Amino acid sequence: MDSTYKNILIKAYKNINSFKDEGQLATYIPELANVDPSMFGVHMTKIDGSNFGAGDYLEKFSIQSIAKVLTLTLAYKIIGEDLWKRIDVEPSGTKFDSLLLLETYKGIPRNPFVNSGAIVICDILISLLDNAKEEFLDFIRDISDLPDLTYSDKIADSEKKTGYKNVALCNFLKSFGNIKNEPDDVLDFYFDICSLEMTCQQLSQTFTFLANKGVKISDGKKVISKNKTKRINALMLTCGFYDESGEFAFRVGLPGKSGVGGGIVALYPDNYSIAVWSPQLNKHGNSYKGMELLENVTTHSELSIF
């Protein structure tokens, strides 16, 4: 990778690494509380294939909600714009697991990245595919060239035991008729996709197609159309960070998606994909150091979409 980017990354990493971490480990999924809170890594993949990492970028972590971009991609690829009959595309202005707006909007989730929206996407995939769990794994292994990606039973089980709010959301959606399969089956799949584990390197590599007009950089295969890529990116920008989406757009200025495992992936279209991981979260549930680092990178590179 060219040295300008490398230097920006190294400098940003060092800078933020020296910060006092003001975040806290996620506690509502017990297994996530066992992570080493000092972990901090970042990795960037440019669409020319060059790439570079710093810190703990080869450590696996639970990508959690970041997986929602991948389930969305697969569902959108298959059924196209009909998807939006069951999910809206607006920022929610509320917490990721809020039930409030579901009541107001009669069971139509505000967007595919709040939990309710992602649960509806899981329901759609179960209806569309013979074996959603397997076929979704095949899909992400294919787009990432990483044949070993897989679910973490430990994480999934941990969330299955305590994810009462998601059980509530799924059954609430079902009561509005916006879940077609059995709630238990849908939740099972949902907890699985959230349990995916990747390193920063794998994560930035997996997401390059969204920085490359929907095309895989390794073999030029189209994952999803140019127009749909634009729309997924727009959704990440407006809705990727729950009730802190505006703040992320404001400070970082890139489409991105966070997970409560402390990971964030962000994209600079036609340029690069970047993944950062630091497990301590700010009060909105987004990685404290992750956001600081990305702001630092876009400020110093003067490269944002705005």
Added chain:
Amino acid sequence: MDSTYKNILIKAYKNINSFKDEGQLATYIPELANVDPSMFGVHMTKIDGSNFGAGDYLEKFSIQSIAKVLTLTLAYKIIGEDLWKRIDVEPSGTKFDSLLLLETYKGIPRNPFVNSGAIVICDILISLLDNAKEEFLDFIRDISDLPDLTYSDKIADSEKKTGYKNVALCNFLKSFGNIKNEPDDVLDFYFDICSLEMTCQQLSQTFTFLANKGVKISDGKKVISKNKTKRINALMLTCGFYDESGEFAFRVGLPGKSGVGGGIVALYPDNYSIAVWSPQLNKHGNSYKGMELLENVTTHSELSIF
């Protein structure tokens, strides 16, 4: 202007002009209901100064909420990041004049583009300036090179007589201590800035600095810093279209701002500013044909920020 853009604009204009207009005239400001509903114009200014218009792009119209970007620019320029102590930067997920979230967030408007946020900006300008009305006019005349820009007393008076909801918002904000001046004075200024009239040509010309890293294209003078420009653009993308902001980002993919007069301005950073006007609004209060045209332009030019 180079012929590619021209052709895209002409084609898009013709195409949308033939559509049945599914929107309706704004009725809640009586004076706006007197506008000819068939008006439809568009104008683009590139940052190299070349520009082109189609249809009724030389007709003046009431820019309404689009002016909120300009008051924000002036206030942000003067007091900087302190601004965000009194206004947040998150999409509201609700109607432009909703009082709901104000109660939840104890008088802190969700962003500077919902009515409550724009009213707080007016209050800030009144505190900062000797004569806010005059000095704001001077500011926009200067950045646009249009010395004749002015308020419309007819429109302002019409709204002053019927704008009870804004009176409610301003007094509600005052009850939380987030208005420092007399509500009547703040509202007077607010109704004035919303009454500004421009043509599509003037509007696209005025907003070029936001497509040009904060710098006026005519004389290279800095209106506002590069970093603040990025942030204003990010705010337009996430919050510029009220509870349809996600939809606009999704379909058009550019930062923009609409007004209930039927105008929309949008920006492609480092490229152009575009203004469109058609007074019939969709149910979210945004110009029906305006949104269609901008979607058509970004789809065919394949130029969006995503």
Added chain:
Amino acid sequence: MDSTYKNILIKAYKNINSFKDEGQLATYIPELANVDPSMFGVHMTKIDGSNFGAGDYLEKFSIQSIAKVLTLTLAYKIIGEDLWKRIDVEPSGTKFDSLLLLETYKGIPRNPFVNSGAIVICDILISLLDNAKEEFLDFIRDISDLPDLTYSDKIADSEKKTGYKNVALCNFLKSFGNIKNEPDDVLDFYFDICSLEMTCQQLSQTFTFLANKGVKISDGKKVISKNKTKRINALMLTCGFYDESGEFAFRVGLPGKSGVGGGIVALYPDNYSIAVWSPQLNKHGNSYKGMELLENVTTHSELSIF
């Protein structure tokens, strides 16, 4: 029973029976939609034991939410004022199955008669009793002198298959820590108590203790203290009819409780208990003819608590 009351009842029954029924059968529990919509009965039991019925007062129907008063009575009797640490005593102002206020009040139901409150009561009883289902049956059989009262498997199963919103409520409560047992067990008990079947005669007989300072009229045994009786009655008055509680107090002026099976029970303290049944519901989920009849009775008897 003395002839004044009899005459008032007969007259009210005839009068309302001739009305066009503006209500509709409950449809969200499939089994309830199979009821004969023309059923209409009323029965009054005075605390001196005299009693009188008109119409279909010997037909069994599903008492549904009316049972919530009885589970409340049992739980309150056992643990006393500690109950109110987990449930509030305020009218909700919203639909009976709303999740909205649960989010606002962090998992504390507004009162014991909204579904969430009744579910928490079920959870409390499961914790308190060895076999909640059996012991609750024993309790109501005892206070009513009706040893044959029992759950309807058909109704309970019908609701278990479709009661997604209640599943959502229970899991949502669990996520706030306000359910101590397994959600499935709690719901199982909840659906059972809602499936109880009684005739108007049995219902008015069962509730006489609440019109008699907590004392059974047949044998003078204390069911619950005088002070707790007063409080249960106050709760019925302020919260017994969901978002129509004010309307019922306003028009009828007696403490009461309705169920979506079309039953209503009401009390005139120190005087009588009255039960009415007509399965077609108004838009708030309360029996249309039932409310009309009770208003007619209290207006002509000039006996209300106000």
Added chain:
Amino acid sequence: MDSTYKNILIKAYKNINSFKDEGQLATYIPELANVDPSMFGVHMTKIDGSNFGAGDYLEKFSIQSIAKVLTLTLAYKIIGEDLWKRIDVEPSGTKFDSLLLLETYKGIPRNPFVNSGAIVICDILISLLDNAKEEFLDFIRDISDLPDLTYSDKIADSEKKTGYKNVALCNFLKSFGNIKNEPDDVLDFYFDICSLEMTCQQLSQTFTFLANKGVKISDGKKVISKNKTKRINALMLTCGFYDESGEFAFRVGLPGKSGVGGGIVALYPDNYSIAVWSPQLNKHGNSYKGMELLENVTTHSELSIF
């Protein structure tokens, strides 16, 4: 007055007087903060005319929202059931000055005792009467036999200067078309009626007609019909204490109305009217000692409507 009641009152007064007052002076109306916080008085008037007071029952205080019962009485007396086209009769479940539910219910206040409802009543009286201020004074002087009752300019002016939330409410109602007169005129009248001053003795005397089927006890003149009296009492029970109405019904069990001046009036139909005053309020805005005393009285007298 017979000695039983006297003894109960004296005992309750002494008992509560020895309590540590856990309330706080209202601060949002500056003038109310100047009251001596140790004031504590109570006065009961039986419908046979006998009466008795304890403590500071001859001190005048600002009755504030208690006046809303009297404006309701006058408006209801004049236009009857048409009143309910513009105001509902349901508990709000929210703070007395909340704007939330107004948005949900499109400008129809939940009941006549939340601020928005009382403001609509003021608007109705202005439309109905030639000089609402004078005629309302005449009305209350007449029903109370107290020709000197009058508004306090000092209190009214204090609230006019700081009552921004009420200005917001009134203009918000106007935006929904539920205010017919000029907001400024309506608010002027509203602030005046809230500024009324009475002693506990005068207050209990004034309200006796509501404990006496709508008839003045001094001369047998009908103030309002028996049926309307019942309904006003029902409204006081379900809505008289804002979001603590359920709690008051639960603990005290009488229809009543509180004001932020620290006064409470309550009624035992066909028996007595009781007024209590202690200016320190609990967190719901109701007199701390006032509620304690009334609970004590109804518990020991075993006289409540339930």
